[in-house]
Amino acid sequence: MSLILKLFFFAVSLSPTALLMGWDGHLTWTLLDGVGLSLTLTPLAAFFLLLLALAAPLVALPMLRRPADWPSLALYAALLAGMQLLLLAGDFVSFFIGWEIMTWSSYLLLLRSPRTEMATSQSYILFNLASAFLLLAGIMVFYGLTGSFDIRPLVGPTQPQQLALALLFGLAFLIKVGTLPLHIWVPRSYDEAPDIFSAFLSAAISKMGVYGMILLLTLFPEALTGLYGRLLNGPAAGYLLAWVGVITAIVATYKAISQEDMKRLLAYSSIAQVGYITTAVGVGSSLALGGALYLALVHTLVKLLLFISVAGIVLQTGQRRFNDLGRLIERMPISFFGVLIGIIGLAGMPPLPGFAAKYLVFVSLVDARWLLLLAAMILSSTAAFIYCYKLIYAPFLGHANSAGAREAKEAPWPYLVPQVILMALLFGLGVFPGFAIEVLIDPVLTALRMAPLGGSSWAVLTTAYGGYDGVVLMSVFVTAFVLVTGLFLLLRGRMRRAGSPYDLSYAGEVPTEETPLHYGAGMGRELRRIPLVGWILRHSSQGFYLGLTRQMRAAAGLLGGFYAGNPQTWILLAVVVFAVVLGLQAVTGGI
């Protein structure tokens, strides 16, 4: 019985794939007079459905491991259904229904973790409901303007109308992607959620915010340019959005470096990565949107890989802090390669596809002539090397620092199979950077009436500013590696393995088992001595929200003054309000 249920569940997790393959058509269903649900698959939605189709089964596989948590599985199925409805939506009613199902089922899934604290779950639902209500308000404004819920470009909107829509929808989606200062719910919930579900939160659910942002641009006839014209060679309104993204990326990167827990580090790094996507959406050109979609694809793959590997480490060692791990490279070699490929993709190193995505965004910034943004983005993307190194050094290298790390075994196969698949995908996309462009991204750009980026073959990434060839790059590197290793081994002389892990050059002393040799969580602590970084790390948006809470309380107290217990005051107030309204109406000639 349980096997059949599990098979059924796995089949459900394949439903986005089936939908992507099988959907061709248009479904409408009338709810009320003039209001109906309409389901259709646009190329933009199909791209994000592909991300979902990649993430869903790979996350489902480790979830099915015994003992299976049946409520979690049911909620996961509901979550998938909600997200598919959201992506299929051709009108805002179904979009909103999908959005709400996603919010609630992910909230309940978050609660399935024994580690979730009250404050975390409250902040999760509070921010996500705020996002949903902003979305609802935006939908109402949209309906007021067009008289229809269908998602289609506005016809001749005025600037205030566009601004209202951009603010309401924009805030709703920015909460979902977690840009500064709306990110406060992200690190806690990614950290405390069930270990496997964190992968889905970061890889798939945050992408729905990105989908929303790009969808928002399609509502305006001239995208962001229509709002405040152009600045240098890009949209002026997008310049602001791009800075929001880059500042998010910089701050989140430094916060990630200073974390002492693997999942929290990954959570901050997700915020930073989605910050880059926000920047690219802000630039808004064909290159930049191509880059944004590419980044979304790579981020989905990389974060699935990293979160699943980390979940495997936590499962096998029972430890999640950098100080308590170490030397797992010999005990968990496949997970080591998983994290290695993951961080290479995350850091945007060639020849993996992270580089192709970043290259597109960099070039789009040069094209828009926004060089200061380029420098700021380089700052965060170079600083990311430090947390990437920490993520591989502290668990896998150095010295084992706890009994769990000393005795761990390789993660079970349901954790390893997704890792191997993801590594292969990342490797393949890196060798053929043009494949993702031509097959996945160009249809979207064409549908958005932008210039496609496709090159002459799948091996090359081409732009007007030049490009590179992934196959040549990979072959040169691999050939060089093989040659160097071969030549090295041909040289005379022998190699000897160090006698013990304490056989080190240690400033003239001989370290023992008691010597603290694992650099672990201390890494990056010295960064605080750099004035700018120290300033960033000393501040947090917590103070802002505490202040906001205080102001809300004060305002509530002020309002509460009107609700006096005495009925006479009530009646007096009512009479005064009635008189004032009547008076105003009389003055303006309403009566």
Add this chain to the structure above:
Amino acid sequence: MHAILDSLAMIGVSYIMGFLFYGFYRQLNARVQRRWGPSIWQNFFDNMKFFFKSETLVHGPMFFFGPMIIMAGAFTTVLFVPFLKDSNWLQGYSQYGNLILIIYLLVVGPLGNALAVGSSGNPFGVMGVTRGLTRLMGLEVPFFLGLGLVMLQHETTSVHAIMAAQDGLAHWGIVTNPIAFCVILLPFIASQNGSPFDVVGAPVEVYAGPRVEFGGRLLGVLMTQNMMMSIAKLVLVTDLFLGGATNILVLILKAFALFVLTTAVSMVFPRLRTEQAVDFFWKVPLGLGVLGVILTVWLPWSA
């Protein structure tokens, strides 16, 4: 066949230039300090000595593969930088790459080696890696901004196209875009691990350097890649700002001139701590870069 010969030639040229330049540096440094100093071939002898050591200590497989990755990274970098313009030779695979790719390739090797350092289990080595990454974070921002100014000026990321646009002294990058050159000069010295930004693995602080655990042939590999990588960077800056070179002699001359300029700076200034270096990069070169952006992009005459 041509590609193989060309690749071998590039690797050979960069190696020979590497040890001669560094040998010259040791001579010059000694003379400035009123010593005799070693011969100009000393770096070559040192390198060979390391390669023929009879015993090499390793700390596990990753420790061995780290230096191999960094060496492969150095070869790849050299092969993606065009050494000459208007020539069939010394091109490597540069037509398949671009400027941004080269900048990233410069980092691939050191990151691979960082894995080996971590694998050795020596905390001082890891401390050195962290210092190196911190310095990298400091220097890349102004360096990339300077390169961004160049990419914007020529509207391309292709090194070939940038070189081709600089025909004649009046069109050299250093003449047409002097601000960009000033912006990248100091970060460039840091990326060459030159004083005053050489606290990562600095000679007297070897116990906190990334190379602390390496010896024998592996140290030889690290030394070789360092010399080749330095030449690749010198050639790259020559290509971008000094008009490139049409033959090997001109190339050596220009790269050497640049090398002397950077060593002159290195010999005069005392070493900075990591955080001082980063703070310096974010104030002086980056400030100059921002000024450059304002002058060439934001102000009305620039359009």
